[in-house]
Structures are given as C-alpha cells and as structure tokens.
Amino acid sequence: MAGYKSKMVEPISLPARERRERNLERARYNVFNLPADEVFIDLLTDSGTGAMSDAQWAALLRGDEAYAGSRSFDRLESAVRDVMGVEHVVPTHQGRGAENVLYGTLLSDAEDAVVPNNTHFDTTRAHVANQGAEPVDCPVDGAHDPDLEAPFKGNFSLERARALVDEVGADRIPLVIQTITNNSAAGQPVSVANTRRVRDFADEIDATFVIDACRFAENAYFVQQREDEFAAETEIAEIAREQLGYADAVVMSGKKDGLVNTGGFVATDDEELFERCKQRAILYEGFPTYGGMAGRDLEAMAVGLREAVERSYVADRVEQVRTLGSLLRDAGVPIYEPVGGHAVYLDAAAALPHLEADAFPGQALVCELYREGGVRGVELGSFAFPDAERPELVRLAVPRRTYHREHFDHVAETAATVLEKGRDVDGLEIATEPEMPELRHFTAGLEPRSEER
Structure with a gap:
C-alpha cells in the first residue's frame, strides 16, 4: 500500500494507434525522439521524472x-x-x-x-x-x-x-x-x-x-x-x-x-x-x-x-517496482530476475528469439511497446552498448511516486500483446549515428530491416 496520497494530478491520454505509428516513423524508431505528450506511460527513465513531496x-x-x-x-x-x-x-x-x-x-x-x-x-x-x-x-x-x-x-x-x-x-x-x-x-x-x-x-x-x-x-x-x-x-x-x-x-x-x-x-x-x-x-x-x-x-x-532513507518511503518504492515485475511475469513476459530497485528489465532475446543481436531485438521491443500501448521504455543491450558483452535488455524504469497500479496493469497488458505478435516484429538497423558510440542510443536514427511499415 502506498505511503502517500496525491495532491496534484496531470491528465494523460493514449494517442490513437495510427498516430503512434506516425510518431515512431518521425522519431526514426528511437523513442528518445518522441514528444513526451505523445507518450501514455513513460518508463524511459527514473532520473528526474518523479513527483516531489x-x-x-x-x-x-x-x-x-x-x-x-x-x-x-x-x-x-x-x-x-x-x-x-x-x-x-x-x-x-x-x-x-x-x-x-x-x-x-x-x-x-x-x-x-x-x-x-x-x-x-x-x-x-x-x-x-x-x-x-x-x-x-x-x-x-x-x-x-x-x-x-x-x-x-x-x-x-x-x-x-x-x-x-x-x-x-x-x-x-x-x-x-x-x-x-x-x-x-x-x-x-x-x-x-x-x-x-x-x-x-x-x-x-x-x-x-x-x-x-x-x-x-x-x-x-x-x-x-x-x-x-x-x-x-x-x-x-x-x-x-x-x-x-x-x-x-x-x-x-x-x-x-x-x-x-x-x-x-x-x-x-x-x-x-x-x-x-x-x-x-x-x-x-x-x-x-x-x-x-x-x-x-x-x-x-x-x-x-x-x-x-525513510523506511516507509524506500520500502514502498521497491515494492512498487516488484508489483510491476509480478504483473509482467504473470502475463508471461520474460523478465530479469530478481527484480531490482528502480526498474523491471525485460529479456528481449527471450521475448523476440527470432531476432539476432545485430537486428537489435531490445530496440525492436521498445518500439513495439510504444506502437502497441504508448509505453516508452529504453533499450540497454547491443544498441546502447555496442562494444560491451551485455544481455539484450529493455528497461522499464519506474518514476518515483508517479504511477499507480492501473498504469502497471496497462504496461503488462501491452507487453503481453506484443509477445503474442512477436514473430511479426521486424528487426532494426542503424541509419544515422553520432561519432561517440558510447552515446549513440540517445540520438541515432534507425529503420526496419525488412519492408517499411
């Protein structure tokens, strides 16, 4: 049970699917380029995105x-x-x-x-x-x-x-x-x-x-x-x-x-x-x-x-992330176990096994989460870390004191629907990228490897 109550609210809405499709194309399949107003549930990062007391x-x-x-x-x-x-x-x-x-x-x-x-x-x-x-x-x-x-x-x-x-x-x-x-x-x-x-x-x-x-x-x-x-x-x-x-x-x-x-x-x-x-x-x-x-x-x-460092705050914080993890697990979505403190990480290689690492399965999964339900996460695999040996992960970072159970229900339902259509998800390839490879995932542009959607 949350140890706080809401004293201010912000309305959010889910853009129509056709609009989300256009947004992905305009963003060149990099969700960092999406306008925040076009995102329904934003789990891109927990950095600076929480609600203050x-x-x-x-x-x-x-x-x-x-x-x-x-x-x-x-x-x-x-x-x-x-x-x-x-x-x-x-x-x-x-x-x-x-x-x-x-x-x-x-x-x-x-x-x-x-x-x-x-x-x-x-x-x-x-x-x-x-x-x-x-x-x-x-x-x-x-x-x-x-x-x-x-x-x-x-x-x-x-x-x-x-x-x-x-x-x-x-x-x-x-x-x-x-x-x-x-x-x-x-x-x-x-x-x-x-x-x-x-x-x-x-x-x-x-x-x-x-x-x-x-x-x-x-x-x-x-x-x-x-x-x-x-x-x-x-x-x-x-x-x-x-x-x-x-x-x-x-x-x-x-x-x-x-x-x-x-x-x-x-x-x-x-x-x-x-x-x-x-x-x-x-x-x-x-x-x-x-x-x-x-x-x-x-x-x-x-x-x-x-x-x-207040016990009630941090216990609630970690439990909220665990709740999202449990909902995803129960929906059959492969996640990294045990769930950590600030985010749930999806196992993109297991979710989209038909895509090899050079097709960026994590980034493909990120795009499908947005396409299907307006959910924005971030890839932390071969796209973000090109020279490192990392698993193909997608991070769903939970902003502090911001979202509630019904938002997490939507995230889990969205991810489950993406997995049902998994074999139809295309891989991606890089079209443009900056000179510094360590930071390419922030601004690089991508495109589908097969036919244009």
Missing part, C-alpha cells in the same frame, strides 16, 4: 539564490553529511555534470589509463572514455543471467579486476568505480561486504575508489533485507553511511535517490581532492555553493535525501 515543494520557497555563500547550499551540505556521512560537497547541475567534475579531475593526468567498474552505465563509460581512459566492466558471474536467483548480482568481481591488473599492470589503473545499485546489470544491488573488498583492492593497487551512489538508498534497503550482517531494524541511513564510507569519493545524480528533478554533486572527505574538484566545477558548473543549481533546487534535494 509537499515538504520538498515547501522547501522551494526557502531557496536562497545568492551567487556565493547560499544558505540553501548549507542545508544540502548538512543533509549529505547526516544521511551519507560525507564531509565535503561540490554541487552540479546533474549526475553527468558530477561525472565530468570528478572523472575530469581524477583522470586529467593519467596516461593510457584503465578504469574498472562493476558495470559502467552509458554516461559513466562516455566520461571515462572522454578522458582518454578505457572503461572495463567487472561484473560477477551470473550478472548477465536473467534467470539466476542471487541476492547481490550487482557486485564487483574482484577476480576479473585482479586479472585486469595482471594484464595491464596496477600503474595503469588509477581509479576503481563501483555503481550502487548496478543499473547496467538490471538494477541489481551490491553488498556491503563486496564494497569492503573493493576498498581493499583499491588500496592494494594504490587507486582512488569512487562509488556512484545515485541509487544508494535503494541499495541500502536491499542490504537490509538480504545481507545477514544487517538486521531488519538497522536504519537505511546507517547502512548507507557505512557503505559510502569506504569510498574516497562519491558521485551522485540527485535525480534518483535525491528525489528531485535536477541536480547532482561530488562528495568526498579528501580535502585535497575536494579543492581540485571545486576548481573544475567553477569552470564547468558554477560557483561551488550553487554548482549549476538554483537555490530552490538545493533546498529540494536537501529534503529529498532525508526522505529517501
């Missing part, structure tokens, strides 16, 4: 828009210290701004660097590559098996990381990243025990250890539920503080577990790294006490961080 809306009115020394920054800094246990904060306009600040700082002097991560997400991979470094994924065995039931399939593989050290040498690995939860591995959680081992590994090779913490509260909830060391009564914030405390720095998109529509930050206890990040932030984001955000946004995030 009444306390957050009230906080907006307190926003101090001072260029320097904003008291709204003081409230954000205090929230980060209390909730996450990290001392120094450099605010940015969103998560990729924080990645630019942190990875641009840490990799600026690194030559021929290699950066392991449990699994790089798209913008992380792109920022690492943009600094001239090579991003390398180190998922645990079974992370890409949609049918394997295991509690922490998002963990970082120390075996793969040590093999990487043997291959390239420790001196080429200045930075180690762990993403919690592991978005590219179907939103699977990471155990605190695994984070401790990664901390030790980083110390062994004298590398900086960074945690990408955009879904830190959801991860802490899974730890509370699944890791024997932590009792069910352990507070979510207590678990989060311990896990994040093993990192040298934290990079955060506040648009996820900050529960806001914009904003992010870098946080660290390392004063020297803090000063270096501040200087880069001034160049790319803004003065260190606003960093690309308005004062009102700083205020809303300060409240959101505290709300995100």
Whole structure:
C-alpha cells in the first residue's frame, strides 16, 4: 500500500494507434525522439521524472539564490553529511555534470589509463572514455543471467579486476568505480561486504575508489533485507553511511535517490581532492555553493535525501517496482530476475528469439511497446552498448511516486500483446549515428530491416 496520497494530478491520454505509428516513423524508431505528450506511460527513465513531496515543494520557497555563500547550499551540505556521512560537497547541475567534475579531475593526468567498474552505465563509460581512459566492466558471474536467483548480482568481481591488473599492470589503473545499485546489470544491488573488498583492492593497487551512489538508498534497503550482517531494524541511513564510507569519493545524480528533478554533486572527505574538484566545477558548473543549481533546487534535494532513507518511503518504492515485475511475469513476459530497485528489465532475446543481436531485438521491443500501448521504455543491450558483452535488455524504469497500479496493469497488458505478435516484429538497423558510440542510443536514427511499415 502506498505511503502517500496525491495532491496534484496531470491528465494523460493514449494517442490513437495510427498516430503512434506516425510518431515512431518521425522519431526514426528511437523513442528518445518522441514528444513526451505523445507518450501514455513513460518508463524511459527514473532520473528526474518523479513527483516531489509537499515538504520538498515547501522547501522551494526557502531557496536562497545568492551567487556565493547560499544558505540553501548549507542545508544540502548538512543533509549529505547526516544521511551519507560525507564531509565535503561540490554541487552540479546533474549526475553527468558530477561525472565530468570528478572523472575530469581524477583522470586529467593519467596516461593510457584503465578504469574498472562493476558495470559502467552509458554516461559513466562516455566520461571515462572522454578522458582518454578505457572503461572495463567487472561484473560477477551470473550478472548477465536473467534467470539466476542471487541476492547481490550487482557486485564487483574482484577476480576479473585482479586479472585486469595482471594484464595491464596496477600503474595503469588509477581509479576503481563501483555503481550502487548496478543499473547496467538490471538494477541489481551490491553488498556491503563486496564494497569492503573493493576498498581493499583499491588500496592494494594504490587507486582512488569512487562509488556512484545515485541509487544508494535503494541499495541500502536491499542490504537490509538480504545481507545477514544487517538486521531488519538497522536504519537505511546507517547502512548507507557505512557503505559510502569506504569510498574516497562519491558521485551522485540527485535525480534518483535525491528525489528531485535536477541536480547532482561530488562528495568526498579528501580535502585535497575536494579543492581540485571545486576548481573544475567553477569552470564547468558554477560557483561551488550553487554548482549549476538554483537555490530552490538545493533546498529540494536537501529534503529529498532525508526522505529517501525513510523506511516507509524506500520500502514502498521497491515494492512498487516488484508489483510491476509480478504483473509482467504473470502475463508471461520474460523478465530479469530478481527484480531490482528502480526498474523491471525485460529479456528481449527471450521475448523476440527470432531476432539476432545485430537486428537489435531490445530496440525492436521498445518500439513495439510504444506502437502497441504508448509505453516508452529504453533499450540497454547491443544498441546502447555496442562494444560491451551485455544481455539484450529493455528497461522499464519506474518514476518515483508517479504511477499507480492501473498504469502497471496497462504496461503488462501491452507487453503481453506484443509477445503474442512477436514473430511479426521486424528487426532494426542503424541509419544515422553520432561519432561517440558510447552515446549513440540517445540520438541515432534507425529503420526496419525488412519492408517499411
């Protein structure tokens, strides 16, 4: 049962099928190009798409828009210290701004660097590559098996990381990243025990250890539920503080577990790294006490961080995603198991087995979900990650505090109908794409491989 009630609503409508067909053609079969007004249920991302609480809306009115020394920054800094246990904060306009600040700082002097991560997400991979470094994924065995039931399939593989050290040498690995939860591995959680081992590994090779913490509260909830060391009564914030405390720095998109529509930050206890990040932030984001955000946004995030670790909120959040997963499973739709914290991932290879990877089954499934029911998801397979070995997944990311059971019923019914017609679904091929392959899925244009629809 949801732990909140609606105080504001927005009308939505399902465009006619003929209109959806035209929209797909105009968007060149890339749903990023669809106008939001033409989408009925939007599960493209959970980043910045959620509903804020009444306390957050009230906080907006307190926003101090001072260029320097904003008291709204003081409230954000205090929230980060209390909730996450990290001392120094450099605010940015969103998560990729924080990645630019942190990875641009840490990799600026690194030559021929290699950066392991449990699994790089798209913008992380792109920022690492943009600094001239090579991003390398180190998922645990079974992370890409949609049918394997295991509690922490998002963990970082120390075996793969040590093999990487043997291959390239420790001196080429200045930075180690762990993403919690592991978005590219179907939103699977990471155990605190695994984070401790990664901390030790980083110390062994004298590398900086960074945690990408955009879904830190959801991860802490899974730890509370699944890791024997932590009792069910352990507070979510207590678990989060311990896990994040093993990192040298934290990079955060506040648009996820900050529960806001914009904003992010870098946080660290390392004063020297803090000063270096501040200087880069001034160049790319803004003065260190606003960093690309308005004062009102700083205020809303300060409240959101505290709300995100409330047991009632995060339990309801995870349960809502599980509900969508159960509805899809009951409808016969193949999904990645167990369901993660922010999204349900469809197994596109199993849903459309007649399509090979080079026909982009995930992207084909994304287009059919929109064609059939106005549902927008995102492909996270061979189209989004062309040079990585990933399963063919479609992510249905659930915006926080936004949709209700009847919306999920429609999503499940839509997906089931698509599967019934599965053999009639055409594969796709790329018609146009940008120069940077790590970001091609945002803007590339596609076309059907067979006859035009």
